[in-house]
Amino acid sequence: MSSIAIVGAGPGLGAAVARRFGREGYDIALVARDPRRLDELVGALAAEGVTAHGFPADVRRPEELVAALDAAGRALGTVEVLQYSPVPHRDFMRPVLDTGHRDLVGPIEFSVYGPVAAVQQVLPGMRRLGRGTILFVNGGSAAVPHPERAGTSIAFAAESAYGHLLHDRLAGEGIHVAQLVIPGAIVAGHARKDPVVLAETLWGMHQDRHGFRHYADDLDS
Template sequence: MTTIAIVGAGPGLGAAVARRFGREGYDVALVARDRDRLEALAGELAAAGVTARGFAADVRDPSSLAAALGAAAKELGPVEVLQYSPVPQRDFMLPVLETTHTDLLGPVEFSVYGPVAAVQQVLPGMRALGRGTILLVNGGTAVVPHPERAGTSIAFAAESAYGHLLHDRLAPEGIHVAQLVIPGAIVPGHPRKDPAVLADTLWTLHRDRHGFRHYADDLYG
């Protein structure tokens, strides 16, 4: 079996996705900034029978992200599934009239440079396998911009455009690209936005390979 790499892996959605794909036999590469937390999460997954390893990287540093994904492929095997789902920083969410061009650097590094670097790193391996899945996870501002959250609204829109372009170009090669939009917060116990439910949704997107944009819940309501 091959590997799923979860960029932005944490104790909520990342851990749930790791368990879900692990049940299907995938090895799991956990990518995030905090090495100690990654090691702890990998240990929890190992206790549950999932082969997982932590690889520290900052998504705002494309070279470190590429290096982490390269190390993951070398240690665990080719990355067949890439999930890009880091949680944006609060200072990305300034009101639009208070947002300067320098305030957009972080969001663009986070939501554009990071995904592009990750995809470029894993794409050769997917092509060698003859299959692959790229899963982009975004908040509701990817679809409906919010005037109080200008940074994520702008950067998520750019990430969405990149993903859609990839979806169209890579489909003939057997590589599926999908976006899951999660309006609002991830909520334990919620019928559609509980981490385990979202992990099932992401597994279904990988398995069924249909369409680009999908919604975890209603945008309004």
């Protein structure tokens, strides 16, 4: 049985992706910081006929994230698809001239240390399978730096570089690495940024397996 681990799972995009992959027979591992909210999400999905399992972890604590993904792999089998899509904290989005070096610790932990720890945990299993997909989901500042959102602009750029390096390095091993850039907010009912639409986009990226960077919408939207 194939499984997907959704890091940063919540009631919006994470739940929509769980439903989409669940329809295809994937076992679902939800990773998020708050155990209570995880339980609520697992229960809500169960009421819709989607079986998911919660694994609490703070992405800014790599050892917790590694342990959660290890537990997911032992409970559900090898993680074939990893989605890294936690929502950044508001305090990461300071104007560039107000951003000191200590203000970058959180964004770097969130968008660099977390993804690296997650990938390093699941990659050996993907290599044993001879297949896998790693999906990074980022905001628009990953593509165009924003002077009022310095922390995410800097950290997303690093995450993007890491993902692109993985894309180039792992393609020959049957492991596809891709990034979805979502400009602005995820909006229910939006033609391109509704969670259900985005989940379909991510499913398509997993299936089509071409290119690294994809855009959910125009950057000026």
